[in-house]
Amino acid sequence: MNTGAVLLYHAAQLYCNLYKVTDFQAKETAGIGVYSALSLINHSCYPSVKHYFIGRSLVMRAVRPISAGEELTISYIKPFQKAKKQERKILLQRYWFSCTCEACVNDWPTFPNLPALRFKCLGCKNPLDGRPRVCYACVTKRRDPDKPQTEQMEVVDSIWRGILNACCTDLALNIGQKKTREDYLTVCQNLQLLYEHVAMPCQHVIIMHQLLYKYFEDEF
Template sequence: MISMELSTNKNLAYKIFRGIPYSRLTLLDAEQRRETNDVCPEELGLNDAGIYTSESSEAIRHLRTNVELLDSKSLFMHSLVALVVTKLLEQSGRFFISAEGNEPMTPSNEELIKTGALLLSNLLKIQINCYGVEHEMKRIGAGIYPTLSLVNHSCNPSAKHYTRGRNMILRAVRPIAAGEEVTISYTPDYLDEEREKRRKHLAEKYHIACECDACQFEWQTASKLPALMLKCFRCTQSVSGDLPVCYSCRLEYKNKSSFEDKIRFDTIAKQVDATFLSACKIAQNLMRAESISEEEYQSLCTATEFIHEHTAMPCQVIYNMERILEKYFTVER
């Protein structure tokens, strides 16, 4: 007897299969194969109303497995788990039942192999599409949310996801322009983890070679970031706060020939400081009362927009603004 401890993801796969008898599963598999052949890729996973939703079984059926990217060791381990779960389903007496659904049946080798193959496919889908479910900042389970699986990764994500009951909610933590891609982080983001650790995790679990700004330019973690970097008025790139001079176009804001720019630069710096201090006061209210008013929330959004308009990433001010919004989103209300 093989002794094996099933992780949360494997338990989830077992629960999904345990609730669907084999006769029903084969019909769903046939339907998926038909859809894959007959439906254009852009429409795979849409329900009867033409909507892609996490409540749709069609969306779950057409999630990616990335099986073609797995090495032989990973594929073997997942196959081994699929074998064990298949045997558990066989022994349960509730999975292989007659078409009428009232009598257990003895599966043939072909039926066992087909079940194992379908299980393997679902295990691989869960591996890369499963999200932790949290309550009061503690993980209490896992779930599959196909709509969220449409969102790509960035170590500098524009949005954060969190759970509210059984629902997964996605919220922006900074302004997102029309047509700009919405991203989340599949790992701790650049603020919390060094680039090499992030890349190692992404390569092993998701087979991703991330090329976001945080990876390309080797942004530092939160504790090593400069307090503030304003945007250059000429080229919108970062301005060193010590000189101050633009890293890109080399415009010097202390030069006498650019006196008006210096006055404007100092004014914006003071406005950013004042805006950030105002946001910090709202954050203190949030920490004390575990809630803030709608007016205070709108003030946070306005402050975030203003700071991102004039501040360059990465810096402590933007980091703290994102954490304040994230705290607001995750507080139970």
């Protein structure tokens, strides 16, 4: 392949693989860059990874539990909680593909219309409808239908105590105090518990994601 053909090939790639280099703290775009590793990661409107920049360095961090062998994904556009499916479809036209992520296939609503807490069945992990004696997905009967629900409520109560502490820490940062790595790990642990017990989409999980992004602004 001659030099001209190679240049044309890479010029065509640039259209879909340029990334804004943004100062994460100042919220300002510093320029545009090409990052070969990032370009290999596919899109999802419900991404598993958040990417941002510290100076010229690209950083990627997981924002939800990722199973062994599961594909890493980032969001090329607005995530599902910020834009309706039709708007996301229009924004993705420049990338020449149709998204088939979980949020698009199930037409998840935007943030204002997201449900709060829906518990998962402790067996098959499918969402439970209220407090049934039987999980209709796996048809598993509960010996004590109130006990699993009570245990999950205790877990969720613990999670929200952690969230409250994290929010207080965030408030302290705004008046000049720096978050610690321990605070960051507390948020991660609470988010992990939510994913274990709560079905997506969930408004509370998205709130936790936003809090997690704030912690990314600091280097630990």
